[in-house]
Amino acid sequence: MAILGRAGWRVVGFWRPLGAVCRTSPRCYSVPSEHTTEKSVPYTKTLKQDDGLRGPTKALPSSADVVVIGGGSLGCQTLYHLCKMGLTNVVLLERDRLTAGTTWHTAGLLWQLRPSDTEVELLAHTRHVVSSELQAETGLDTGWIQNGGLFIASNKQRLDEYKRLMSLGKVYGIESYVLSPAETKELYPLMNVRDLYGTLYVPKDGTMDPAGTCATLSRAATARGATVVENCPVTGIQVNPDHMGVRRVRAVETAFGTIQTPCVVNCAGVWATKLGELAGVNVPLVAMHHAYVVTERIEGIQNMPNVRDHDASVYLRLQGDALSVGGYEQNPIFWDVVSDKFAFSLFDLDWNIFMQHIDGAINRVPALEKTGIKSTVCGPESFTADHKPLLGEAPEVRGFYLGCGFNSAGIFLTHTLTHSMCWYVSLFVCVCVCVYLYVCISICMC
Numbered sequence: 001m002a003i004l005g006r007a008g009w010r011v012v013g014f015w016r017p018l019g020a021v022c023r024t025s026p027r028c029y030s031v032p033s034e035h036t037t038e039k040s041v042p043y044t045k046t047l048k049q050d051d052g053l054r055g056p057t058k059a060l061p062s063s064a065d066v067v068v069i070g071g072g073s074l075g076c077q078t079l080y081h082l083c084k085m086g087l088t089n090v091v092l093l094e095r096d097r098l099t100a101g102t103t104w105h106t107a108g109l110l111w112q113l114r115p116s117d118t119e120v121e122l123l124a125h126t127r128h129v130v131s132s133e134l135q136a137e138t139g140l141d142t143g144w145i146q147n148g149g150l151f152i153a154s155n156k157q158r159l160d161e162y163k164r165l166m167s168l169g170k171v172y173g174i175e176s177y178v179l180s181p182a183e184t185k186e187l188y189p190l191m192n193v194r195d196l197y198g199t200l201y202v203p204k205d206g207t208m209d210p211a212g213t214c215a216t217l218s219r220a221a222t223a224r225g226a227t228v229v230e231n232c233p234v235t236g237i238q239v240n241p242d243h244m245g246v247r248r249v250r251a252v253e254t255a256f257g258t259i260q261t262p263c264v265v266n267c268a269g270v271w272a273t274k275l276g277e278l279a280g281v282n283v284p285l286v287a288m289h290h291a292y293v294v295t296e297r298i299e300g301i302q303n304m305p306n307v308r309d310h311d312a313s314v315y316l317r318l319q320g321d322a323l324s325v326g327g328y329e330q331n332p333i334f335w336d337v338v339s340d341k342f343a344f345s346l347f348d349l350d351w352n353i354f355m356q357h358i359d360g361a362i363n364r365v366p367a368l369e370k371t372g373i374k375s376t377v378c379g380p381e382s383f384t385a386d387h388k389p390l391l392g393e394a395p396e397v398r399g400f401y402l403g404c405g406f407n408s409a410g411i412f413l414t415h416t417l418t419h420s421m422c423w424y425v426s427l428f429v430c431v432c433v434c435v436y437l438y439v440c441i442s443i444c445m446c
């Protein structure tokens with residue numbers, strides 16, 4: 001069994017250096033000295049089941065008010081919000097099955113307090129939609145788990161920042177408490193609090209289940225008239241200049257038919273750049289490897305809050321009676337040539353890159369040092385230059401909207417941001433319909 005430890009992995013009962021473990025352990029996932037390359041992507045060892053389905057899961061309509069491309073977190077939420085705004089002739093096209101890209105393996109953490117009042121307000125709305133609104137509307141469980149969130153302050157400046165966050169939270173009605181090290185220990189007995197200045201505890205933070213949330217969103221949207229078509233890759237986007245010379249979306253092409261539409265929303269995650277190219281639109285994001293590991297059972301960890309240690313750049317997410325340990329690498333691996341065959345797939349974890357999180361995690365919860373690793377999860381995620389998502393209409397083509405580049409926040413920020421983007425999409429479609437009616441009436445009157 002692989003063990004998290006400062007000097008590398010340990011094998012139960014006695015220490016071994018990393019190299020020796022790699023020769024003997026069945027859980028040696030990658031060669032530590034080399035970055036993972038696309039060749040080593042284990043397509044054949046994925047969770048994907050070949051269920052014999054070939055071709056689209058539904059017949060394609062000949063036209064739609066809006067076509068959403070991509071059935072991940074972003075696509076499903078866009079579809080849902082468009083329907084809630086009254087647009088029902090909306091189609092979502094997914095190349096594989098819903099969540100097949102990045103969404104299926106997300107950690108799904110939701111922290112309500114962020115250093116921006118706009119984000120705090122939006123996140124509160126997100127939490128409301130996932131924890132109660134969707135469930136009330138569909139009768140389905142989204143898989144929301146409310147175990148709370150704990151931010152770690154290991155220096156005075158960080159604690160001051162958290163005090164400011166708490167004040168901000170008060171304005172927006174977010175319950176939160178600054179705890180002393182002793183109070184933190186009471187709440188989280190397995191935590192090392194010797195080097196702590198304090199913590200910020202937000203009891204109503206939690207974790208979203210990606211599959212449950214996307215299934216519920218698509219169910220709610222289809223109940224309102226939307227169409228979800230899986231196993232249907234988009235292969236082309238028709239763009240024509242109008243009589244003013246402005247380039248506008250005309251149709252979306254697939255191998256199984258073409259849908260006439262004035263409006264496309266590109267929610268294709270790390271594939272969004274490729275989709276943009278089909279329409280002559282530049283989508284400035286890069287794909288990188290992003291990872292966490294899931295530990296074996298930890299006695300006493302049940303019901304603990306999720307932990308975010310900003311200084312150590314590490315998070316500990318509760319996963320039943322175990323933890324997921326992840327973070328934000330300073331030297332991430334870029335996925336330069338994004339493959340179209342990558343669905344429900346993962347990369348090998350590069351331990352050289354990931355080891356930077358281990359010290360911080362073990363320092364915070366010392367029990368981790370003797371805990372085995374059950375699995376590693378390393379997938380693609382898109383990042384942008386300013387760490388902000390790409391949302392709204394592309395300047396190059398009218399009717400071509402972007403909903404991508406979420407910088408590892410595509411689960412918790414999307415509800416809210418797609419909500420505002422959908423408003424513009426709805427407005428755009430309404431204007432298109434009005435212009436069309438005006439032209440028709442003018443022709444009739446002539």
Ligand SMILES: Cc1cc2nc3c(=O)[nH]c(=O)nc-3n(C[C@H](O)[C@H](O)[C@H](O)COP(=O)(O)OP(=O)(O)OC[C@H]3O[C@@H](n4cnc5c(N)ncnc54)[C@H](O)[C@@H]3O)c2cc1C
Nearest residue numbers: 070072073074095101102103106108109234269410411412
């Ligand atoms: C390890 C890891 C942990 C993370 N943890 C968190 C977290 O705790 N909290 C958080 O908020 N975020 C987290 N994230 C980020 C979050 O998971 C992503 O931001 C989010 O899932 C992105 O969703 P998406 O819909 O944009 O992309 P995707 O889920 O990748 O969806 C894009 C979809 O487009 C489809 N597609 C591509 N090309 C085509 C085509 N030509 N035609 C039709 N369909 C196409 C793909 O098959 C795919 O299903 C994490 C990410 C990783 C990798």
